[in-house]
Amino acid sequence: MQQFYNQATLIAIYAIYAISLNVLLGFTGQLSVAHAAFGAVGGYIAAYLGLDHGWAFIPCLLIGGAGAGVAGVLASLPASYLDVRFMILLTLALSTAIIAVVGAIPALGGATGLTSLPFPSVFGTTLLEPSQWFRVALVIGLIVLAICWRMVHSPFGRVLRGVREDEVATRGVGKNVVRYKVTVFGVTAAMAGVAGALISYYDSSIQPTAFGLPQSLEIIAMVVIGGTANLLGSILGATILTLVTYILSNVINISATTTGYVQLFIYGLLIIAFMMLLPQGLLRERWTIERLWARLRPRSAADHAADVAALDVADGGLHAAAGGDSAVTADELAVATGPVAAVNGRSNGVGKIALEAHGLRKYFGGIRAADELHLELRSGQITGLIGPNGAGKTTVFNLLTRVIPPDAGVVTLSDQLVTDWTPNRIATSGMSRSYQDVRIFARMSVLENVLIAIPHQPGERLLNLFLRPLAVRKFEREARRRAMEHLRFVGLAEYADAEAGGLPFGDQKLLALARLLATEADVLLLDEPASGIDIDGVERMLQLIEQLRERGKCVCIVEHNLHVVERLADRVYFMEAGRITAEGTMTELMGQERLAEVYFGSS
């Protein structure tokens, strides 16, 4: 019986490792091989405090976790700015270094580590038997699961998944990607620290070799086998690998020396087999309990309509909210109702200059991608940007949204100088763009793609998630209402729950437009909105863009399809080789022989 509790305790502790790593790896897409090393940080801190300073168990756990969390934050700061390969390199080096460091500090017992850790005492009970340990490990495991569950199934988690799918697009809808990476690294490292402390006290000893690269890789294997981006899958993965180890050690018993080898051989073989048969893991991302329930209870159009009606009712309820924690703050309310009015009505200042760029310059080595550009975009107008390939049109968008920094020049957005702002700040301040290659978040639902772009969501901050859950829920309802409106506008409302990656390309472009609108930007930069779709899709898109003009938006489109430009654009800028060489209406430009020459070639 005690053996059962022993295994169960181990499973619980490894599940903590696996669940927390899954948040980092499966949901945020950061490949870290240092997870066990953070366990070492937590474990050693906890062991040291308990052994040398006589601290009680729970405080040791918490301080250990906190220490690991700090280590995680520090470690992630440089890596967050760099390519994914550097994350791997950094965490690899970190893993080895932490082990080397704890193995070198004499006070931490060197290579042999610390032994005879005191038996922990929790609420008066001393943990001696596995059955007693199991209760504690289970509770802590459930707490970790609850925290992680809340994190990933929330607006915060939505942004994490955005970071995983496409960092550029996530930044483009206004999220500070680095902040999310560092936060999630810190939190998950802290949880690993707690697991490390638990396992050390469970073994009553701690050695450096228990937290090395092989252990980190084992945790990764648990996550991948169980299914990345599925928290229940991580529990499953931890269970499988722990039990396999147990079974192997009890079933295989050939000779003393070779037993270990055979066990490990079979263990490795099983991991390989899993990857060859089920490389995507046992539980897929979308196989959550909610979906299972939804599957069993098929929804009709009536259900959806009821949903929408409910959302409208909730909207009315927003104004009647009582005080206390559940109240949405006045600021959030203003943000919630203000732009909605703007979307529906006509905003003032048609013809007013919404975006101005002066003297923009960008050289790549010897190429002048942008050369002394002056641009004016006005509200309630559609401006076209045309030119032959290589003229620099997408570069202009990149410079305006600060995806690449200009060498010189100034960008003014509604009288604010934004030349030095970060791309995500510009996106929340009134200007956003779509991409030639669409860049929707394929593994998220259609609705989530739009939801993520709604600005200033309280649920995107961890503290709000845990301290102001009702406010978060209220705003989420409001956000859903707004997102559905945008989806209705582009005609995708009935696909709200469909996986975005499964949509036909034309619909993906419409989704990208809805996502763009959700940022509530007044200046919209559309990069080839009509390319790659069939005639009907183009017509739909054009009508939508015309409606945006009616609503007073300032739209700029880059297009190659000159029919589209002719129909839509009030004014057109013609670019060649990084310079604007002509402006006017499309008719005026088409009448200029030189333009035809540049476009179609001269004889």
Added chain:
Amino acid sequence: MIALASVSGFVQYVIDGLINGSGYGLIGLSFGLIVAVTGRFHFAWATSYAIAGFFSAYIASTTGIPVVPSIIIGLIAGAVFNILAEVFVYRPVAAKAGTQALLAIFVASFGLTIAVPNLVAWIVGGGPAGGENLNWISTAPHSIGGVTFTTLDVVYVVVTWACGIGTWVLLRYSSLGRRIRAVQVNPGMSEAVGINSGNIYIAVFVLSALLGGVAAILTTMRYTGTANMGLTPVFYAFVVAFAAGLGRSPIRIMVVGTAIGIVEGASAQWLNVQWQQVVVFAILLIYLIFKAARVWRPSLFQFTIPGRSGVTTTTEPG
């Protein structure tokens, strides 16, 4: 006299570091080739390394086969392992895993790294506790100006650098080398001229096994060879490969590896053995922080680097 002694002591550390560093360079090259050309995180490199290093020693000491053929068999065994890993594990997993391919291959590679060395250890029945020895080249010490090294050490440096330079020559001047570089630099155009990248992948895996295998065998000669001897070197190989830059010249990788070895060795002047490994991490950390700072605030940390490729095709379409 004391000052002189400490200087020559320091020089000894540096020389030791240089010797180790040549090995780091070679394994960095061996590992980096695979990642640069195929994109696969072949963690099981540790296994091809260990197979070559351990097997050659094992065969030489337990069977009657003389040293040189044992070495050849060991090298071939390592190469065969790599080929089997690529063809029977990585390719099917990649085909099935879709977007998750990188991760799935990484985990599969990990599985291989556990399974195969332990299989080897099982088959040979564990072997002596300290591992196998390979005695061939003399370990007679020589001394120049207070610095000692053995013949084996000299051979170690010469052979590793010869392999590095040889790889450079291969990549630069041979048809196979050109094709390898082509696949690495531009898979699209490689297809356009009819290069079968699948075959090139296999060639790279074989080349990597041979290079790593040489390093492993030399290490076995210097110390001993065990079935798990690849687990520490893979870390160094990883660090050297990425620090030098994926796809860079083999000479550069050799230099970076040697430099890392020298710094690690020199640190022995001030640090205990346990702390020396941390030195490598510290260098790496400083390097990465610097790189990150450049991204964060480019104006502060920019050095003008003349563009390597001048006017290339427009990367900004439209």
Added chain:
Amino acid sequence: MEAPESVANNAPDSATAGILLEVKGLQAGYGRRPVLFEVDLHIGVGEIVAMFGHNGAGKTTTLNSIFGRIRSSAGTIQFAGEDITHGKGIANVGRGMTLIPAEQFVFGDLTVLDNLRLGAFGNPSEMHERMAQVYELFPILEERTKQMAGTMSGGQQRMLSIGIALMTGPKLLLLDEPSLGLSPALVQQMMAAIGRLAHEQQLSVLMVEQNVVQTLDVVDRAYFMRGGRIILEEPSEQLKGRDSYWDLF
């Protein structure tokens, strides 16, 4: 009395002889995104044919399908009498077809000489002869054999890319926007070189282009694509007579 066989054989509209590439009813796309809906075209031996159309019309997709880079969902592709509908790119190179993409069309980190050598790696015996031909066509390449391809100007890289293609000994050259990023003078030079090639070596060329006017000087025929379909096929003489092309784009 005797049918003028040579004339019949050279006529591009003849059903059998003279046709090098025949594409019928081609449908293709990327994943779930269909791009081509029913494309028919043919290229004769020694013919230079252009394909015009705005971005996103499906021109590059057509080339990729023919070459075998992407799988077609319907239709047939016949090359030199052989059915290559499901053929892969590498195999097609052996059959005498090669595709030069619109971007990344040289091996930037390799020297000019290595770039050219790579083209002929499959036929080392032919290498010297072909290289001499390439140098004759583009003398500047011979001057810069040791230069890294990535450091050359756009025009020179373009010439090199055509040189690499020629080293494979092709019967059909698929060129994707060869004039992209080049000045009009260079474009003319390049088009003239292509024209020479086609006529001297009976080399067929299918080039996707945006640059209508300069291309028409050298091609025999042109297709116009829009929205994944061919909307027009005309001999170049007829096209030159039009006063504007705006309505075709």
